[in-house]
Amino acid sequence: MVRGPGPGPFASYGRGMPRLPSSPAFWRSPVRGPWFTSVLGLVLLVGIGVLFVTGLLSYAAYNPGLAGVNDKTPGKGLLGLYLFAWPTRPVWLYRLTQGAHVTLGVTLVPVLLAKLWSVVPKLFALPPVRSLAHALERLSLLLLVGGGLFEFTTGILNIQLDYVFPGSFYPLHFYGAWVFFAAFLAHAALKTPAALRNLRDLRGEHRTQQAQLPDPGQHAGAPRDELTSPEPGPPTVSRRGALGVVGGGSLLLFATTAGRGFDGPLRETALLAPHGGPEPGAGPGAFQINKTARVAGIDARETAEENWRLVVEGRGGTVRLTRAELLRLPLHGAELPIACVEGWSTSDQPWRGVRLRDLAALVGHDPDHAPDVLVESLQRHGSFRRAALRANQVRDPRSLLALFVGGAPLTPDHGYPARVIVPAAPGVLNTKWVARMTFGDL
Amino acid sequence: MRRTTAGRAVGSPFRILLLLSSFALAGYAGVRLLDGRGTEVALWFAGAALLHDLVLLPLYAGADRLLARGLTSVDRRAWTPYVRVPAVFSGLLLLVWFPMVSGDTADRYRASTTLSGDGFLARWLLITAVLFGCSAVLLAARLRRATKRRPPAAH
Numbered sequence: 001m002v003r004g005p006g007p008g009p010f011a012s013y014g015r016g017m018p019r020l021p022s023s024p025a026f027w028r029s030p031v032r033g034p035w036f037t038s039v040l041g042l043v044l045l046v047g048i049g050v051l052f053v054t055g056l057l058s059y060a061a062y063n064p065g066l067a068g069v070n071d072k073t074p075g076k077g078l079l080g081l082y083l084f085a086w087p088t089r090p091v092w093l094y095r096l097t098q099g100a101h102v103t104l105g106v107t108l109v110p111v112l113l114a115k116l117w118s119v120v121p122k123l124f125a126l127p128p129v130r131s132l133a134h135a136l137e138r139l140s141l142l143l144l145v146g147g148g149l150f151e152f153t154t155g156i157l158n159i160q161l162d163y164v165f166p167g168s169f170y171p172l173h174f175y176g177a178w179v180f181f182a183a184f185l186a187h188a189a190l191k192t193p194a195a196l197r198n199l200r201d202l203r204g205e206h207r208t209q210q211a212q213l214p215d216p217g218q219h220a221g222a223p224r225d226e227l228t229s230p231e232p233g234p235p236t237v238s239r240r241g242a243l244g245v246v247g248g249g250s251l252l253l254f255a256t257t258a259g260r261g262f263d264g265p266l267r268e269t270a271l272l273a274p275h276g277g278p279e280p281g282a283g284p285g286a287f288q289i290n291k292t293a294r295v296a297g298i299d300a301r302e303t304a305e306e307n308w309r310l311v312v313e314g315r316g317g318t319v320r321l322t323r324a325e326l327l328r329l330p331l332h333g334a335e336l337p338i339a340c341v342e343g344w345s346t347s348d349q350p351w352r353g354v355r356l357r358d359l360a361a362l363v364g365h366d367p368d369h370a371p372d373v374l375v376e377s378l379q380r381h382g383s384f385r386r387a388a389l390r391a392n393q394v395r396d397p398r399s400l401l402a403l404f405v406g407g408a409p410l411t412p413d414h415g416y417p418a419r420v421i422v423p424a425a426p427g428v429l430n431t432k433w434v435a436r437m438t439f440g441d442l
Numbered sequence: 443m444r445r446t447t448a449g450r451a452v453g454s455p456f457r458i459l460l461l462l463s464s465f466a467l468a469g470y471a472g473v474r475l476l477d478g479r480g481t482e483v484a485l486w487f488a489g490a491a492l493l494h495d496l497v498l499l500p501l502y503a504g505a506d507r508l509l510a511r512g513l514t515s516v517d518r519r520a521w522t523p524y525v526r527v528p529a530v531f532s533g534l535l536l537l538v539w540f541p542m543v544s545g546d547t548a549d550r551y552r553a554s555t556t557l558s559g560d561g562f563l564a565r566w567l568l569i570t571a572v573l574f575g576c577s578a579v580l581l582a583a584r585l586r587r588a589t590k591r592r593p594p595a596a597h
Binding site: 123 | 450451462464478485487503535538539546554
């Protein structure tokens with residue numbers, strides 16, 4: 001067999017000067033071309049759109065406009081203009097939006113990488129700047145690529161508790177998202193029409209290319225695009241095949257991630273994702289824990305029957321309750337999930353406890369017009385040891401100060417002696433080891 | 443060409459206006475992003491792009507080229523996808539779940555969640571073994587079919 005020219009940058013030896021990445025002929029993959037890039041671009045257009053919307057929803061779910069304790073981005077300015085009172089129904093709302101946000105983000109990693117790979121010749125293309133508009137666009141691409149990778153990286157690190165990024169996750173991921181999205185909008189506006197046109201125009205040519213005719217993707221007389229290699233190496237995979245590999249990678253990541261939003265056997269399918277695998281422990285408290293009592297610095301003596309008191313404050317005064325006294329109040333059940341910003345969630349758990357609206361009534365508020373509440377934990381440090389709930393959350397009859405789950409008293413790691421559980425709220429707003437509740441407009 | 447030289451040097455006014463408005467929004471968010479450990483954040487932002495474009499991409503593209511050239515040199519070019527695909531899948535899993543697989547956050551994970559942070563490396567290796575194993579089975583089946591189909595004279 002005659003050895004064909006190799007497909008690599010090093011393969012040009014023996015054919016004159018070695019080529020630099022700035023030469024179009026340096027790039028040999030026959031997979032690159034407008035069709036491949038356009039398909040990936042359109043997938044990302046939809047996917048990143050969903051990521052952005054679900055991300056903004058998650059931001060709103062914390063009710064950052066309600067109180068300083070909920071707000072990790074007090075300087076947000078106009079970026080918080082869209083905020084609204086986060087609803088309490090459907091109860092799986094945050095479970096769905098945040099599960100979709102994280103799972104989709106992980107699933108899109110291969111698409112993002114393939115998209116960047118497909119356009120890399122443009123990074124080195126000469127001249128580096130062709131016009132003022134082109135210079136601005138290249139600057140914008142730095143924000144687009146840097147921003148996209150920054151968002152994916154901080155998100156993926158955060159769900160694995162790897163807090164190596166410079167600062168608190170919330171402001172970095174939130175403001176970073178806006179920087180990225182600003183560049184993404186411009187890029188989408190500039191490129192989407194061409195991407196759609198490419199898919200229409202190139203459908204026929206793609207078939208030609210599949211048949212490995214020598215001049216792929218080129219109309220006679222049409223200007224050469226910057227993506228298609230002028231001297232493609234012999235193909236080892238078709239463009240459709242390459243797209244299949246990208247899709248397969250996404251499918252694999254999806255299949256090994258999505259299970260962390262369910263209990264039982266489905267969770268076991270999340271093989272490499274945190275909060276995948278078997279449930280912790282056994283018994284009624286054997287469901288996912290975000291932060292153990294030990295990590296939160298909860299001393300068993302503080303939560304012991306004889307020491308722990310719940311302080312409830314409202315316009316009618318202050319009430320101090322032992323756990324035994326709480327148990328004598330009307331107890332109600334609610335089937336509610338726990339859903340974490342990290343994208344994992346539990347199925348509905350059978351909670352039992354005192355309704356928040358009843359506690360508001362205890363300190364002089366009309367339960368149907370109950371105000372907001374500030375909930376404080378025994379936890380000494382950690383960013384959500386105090387959290388505010390909005391009036392609509394307090395008034396919902398399924399919002400509980402839970403004392404039991406699955407028919408047994410809460411375990412220490414699930415917040416014994418008492419924890420908040422609110423439908424559709426992000427996990428960290430369901431304060432554990434509650435010590436004090438202050439009702440009143442925040 | 444209708445456009446003048448000066449016109450070409452400037453480019454499309456629509457594009458310029460669109461990009462300027464994009465920069466304005468990015469700037470509004472950017473000053474907030476950089477408030478605090480600004481230099482480090484900027485480094486992460488630009489570093490992510492540079493690290494990807496100048497390190498990660500050349501590394502995996504170079505590895506892929508070596509693979510294709512290596513197999514071509516032993517006249518087995520058609521085998522390339524059978525190595526490439528499981529390697530890509532395994533590499534993606536490693537890239538995304540590196541903190542878990544490497545065990546960097548195992549202690550924090552166990553302390554926070556009571557779940558074991560060990561075993562991620564073993565599971566990744568097992569998945570990798572399964573991926574390459576499946577690929578080997580597919581290649582063997584393909585070779586078998588090809589041998590059957592080929593008339594003996596062609597050997």
